[in-house]
Amino acid sequence: MTEKDIPEWLLKNENYFPQSDKDTFINKSITSLLGVLSHIRRQSGHKTDLFGINATFSVIFTILFIILLSVSRSLFFVITANIYLLLILCLLKGEDIMVILKTSFGVAAFTFIILLPTALYGNFYSITMITPKIFASVTAINILSRTNRWDSIISALKTFFIPDIFILVLDVTIMYIVLLGEFSLDMLYALKLRSVGKNKSKQASLSGIVGTMFIKSKEMAEDTYAAMRCRGFTGEYHTYRKFKFSFVDSLYIIANAIIILCFIYFGRYFRK
Amino acid sequence: MIEITNVSYSYSNIPALKNISLNILKGESVTLMGANGCGKSTLLKLISGIITPDSGSYKYHGEEITEKKLRDSKFSKLFHQKIGFVFQNSQTQLFCPEVYDEIAFGPRQMGIDEAEVENRVKDCLKLLDIEGLKYRAPYHLSEGEKRKVAIACVLSLNPEVLVLDEPLNGLDPRTQRWLVEFLINFNKSGKTLIISTHNLEFLQEISSRAILFNEDHSIAADMAMENILEDIDLLKKVNLIDEYYHKHVGNKHSHFHLHNY
Numbered sequence: 001m002t003e004k005d006i007p008e009w010l011l012k013n014e015n016y017f018p019q020s021d022k023d024t025f026i027n028k029s030i031t032s033l034l035g036v037l038s039h040i041r042r043q044s045g046h047k048t049d050l051f052g053i054n055a056t057f058s059v060i061f062t063i064l065f066i067i068l069l070s071v072s073r074s075l076f077f078v079i080t081a082n083i084y085l086l087l088i089l090c091l092l093k094g095e096d097i098m099v100i101l102k103t104s105f106g107v108a109a110f111t112f113i114i115l116l117p118t119a120l121y122g123n124f125y126s127i128t129m130i131t132p133k134i135f136a137s138v139t140a141i142n143i144l145s146r147t148n149r150w151d152s153i154i155s156a157l158k159t160f161f162i163p164d165i166f167i168l169v170l171d172v173t174i175m176y177i178v179l180l181g182e183f184s185l186d187m188l189y190a191l192k193l194r195s196v197g198k199n200k201s202k203q204a205s206l207s208g209i210v211g212t213m214f215i216k217s218k219e220m221a222e223d224t225y226a227a228m229r230c231r232g233f234t235g236e237y238h239t240y241r242k243f244k245f246s247f248v249d250s251l252y253i254i255a256n257a258i259i260i261l262c263f264i265y266f267g268r269y270f271r272k
Numbered sequence: 273m274i275e276i277t278n279v280s281y282s283y284s285n286i287p288a289l290k291n292i293s294l295n296i297l298k299g300e301s302v303t304l305m306g307a308n309g310c311g312k313s314t315l316l317k318l319i320s321g322i323i324t325p326d327s328g329s330y331k332y333h334g335e336e337i338t339e340k341k342l343r344d345s346k347f348s349k350l351f352h353q354k355i356g357f358v359f360q361n362s363q364t365q366l367f368c369p370e371v372y373d374e375i376a377f378g379p380r381q382m383g384i385d386e387a388e389v390e391n392r393v394k395d396c397l398k399l400l401d402i403e404g405l406k407y408r409a410p411y412h413l414s415e416g417e418k419r420k421v422a423i424a425c426v427l428s429l430n431p432e433v434l435v436l437d438e439p440l441n442g443l444d445p446r447t448q449r450w451l452v453e454f455l456i457n458f459n460k461s462g463k464t465l466i467i468s469t470h471n472l473e474f475l476q477e478i479s480s481r482a483i484l485f486n487e488d489h490s491i492a493a494d495m496a497m498e499n500i501l502e503d504i505d506l507l508k509k510v511n512l513i514d515e516y517y518h519k520h521v522g523n524k525h526s527h528f529h530l531h532n533y
Contacts, residue, residue, distance in 0.1 A: 005399060006457065006461045007392075007399065009391075009395070009430060010395070010399075010427065010463075011461055011462065013432070014353065014354075014429075014430045014432075016353055017350070018345075018346050018350050019383065020345045020346050021345060021349075022345075023345060041283070183361075183364060186359060186361065186364035187365075187367060189317075189322050189364075190365040190367070191367065192322075192352070193320060193322070193356075193357055194365075194377055194426075194429070195352075196349045196350075196353040196381055197381030197382045197383055198383065208367030208368055209367045211367075212366070212411060216363070
């Protein structure tokens with residue numbers, strides 16, 4: 001190719017005035033994808049889990065906490081549980097507190113509205129018990145999710161005799177959310193950069209992106225499987241993890257033991 | 273034409289650009305050089321308006337490019353028409369069922385009549401030597417073919433500036449040589465060219481000016497390409513070359529090795 005081969009229109013300045021068009025969908029998709037990816041990146045940037053507490057204990061006690069909350073009939077225990085969670089929240093970063101409280105209040109408000117008719121018929125028990133229970137359960141799960149690395153939580157599942165192959169699937173899923181998320185983000189950027197006018201068939205462009213994503217994920221899955229086979233994978237997978245117990249873990253266990261004692265005590269002497 | 277002043281940018285508190293200042297004139301061919309992760313791609317994204325600076329300013333033809341302005345649909349579309357960006361991974365850029373539609377996507381949106389669109393597509397196919405791929409599905413093409421199609425679909429918009437992120441990566445030697453020739457001639461036709469690479473093999477042919485990035489995401493040098501390529505200490509400092517030893521007829525000596533050179 002020589003300089004002379006360049007077509008004439010490419011040598012002229014483009015005299016173009018774009019028409020306005022609605023790009024809200026592309027922009028919103030970019031923003032939400034960026035949100036998910038930066039959350040995962042921030043998580044992987046954590047050097048340790050919350051205060052260095054072993055994720056296995058966090059998972060066990062969070063599940064136990066939710067079970068105790070759901071079976072408790074004592075309002076005192078529910079209030080104590082909420083106070084305990086709010087104390088833990090106080091120790092987190094401002095940004096985390098905002099996100100957790102936003103979700104918890106949102107879900108609790110929704111529950112409150114749903115249960116409001118029962119209160120109008122005189123059943124105040126449901127609204128006063130279920131709403132704070134929901135608030136505490138959502139807060140507990142959010143604290144677990146925001147303060148522990150996902151890989152730590154996944155490996156902690158081994159304690160519950162979850163099969164290794166299932167743990168592998170969860171690990172790989174998170175990896176693919178990041179890889180395919182970054183790929184689709186680039187595709188959306190490319191679509192945005194090339195959407196320089198009025199796109200009459202936005203659906204066609206977006207379905208093109210979905211189609212390419214499907215092909216890409218299939219290729220990546222095949223490559224990963226081939227790479228695993230090359231490294232000796234025959235269908236069985238074993239996860240290994242080191243169990244560490246620290247002083248912080250003992251404090252965490254004591255705090256949760258107090259919560260369990262509160263459950264027994266309030267359940268026995270302060271029912272309702 | 274492009275004025276970047278004291279620009280910094282970070283991804284979730286991880287710095288990607290630190291206090292970057294540079295001017296690029298119309299018709300220039302500039303290469304951003306640096307080791308992996310030094311901020312080259314981020315700067316290209318900033319120039320293309322995908323991201324905006326955390327601090328500092330970016331001006332295009334004297335007009336500051338801000339997030340607020342890019343939210344204005346008309347301004348954003350006009351700006352993206354002026355600056356064509358070819359992604360490092362060409363596959364991310366291709367989402368139409370056929371190569372023809374892919375190249376025609378931009379001109380059709382610009383409201384150009386179909387006869388002119390067809391003319392542009394034909395010219396682009398011929399220019400990039402991919403006439404045989406006209407009705408092929410982009411996802412079934414080889415890496416080199418995808419790169420050519422990605423360039424063609426940006427060229428069909430007739431941008432003032434062509435920005436290419438690592439354009440030579442993953443291409444076979446013949447396609448690399450073809451692309452280098454293409455970029456040289458494209459720049460000679462008066463278009464501005466900005467590319468990023470850590471491949472030093474063809475740089476002197478493509479660009480007369482080089483901007484060298486430090487590994488700490490700041491600019492280490494901005495000077496003529498030939499001067500930069502001769503400054504061995506500087507290239508070593510920014511991790512673009514390494515030193516290795518080997519023996520010639522029993523005599524041990526050291527020499528510098530350029531990546532892919």
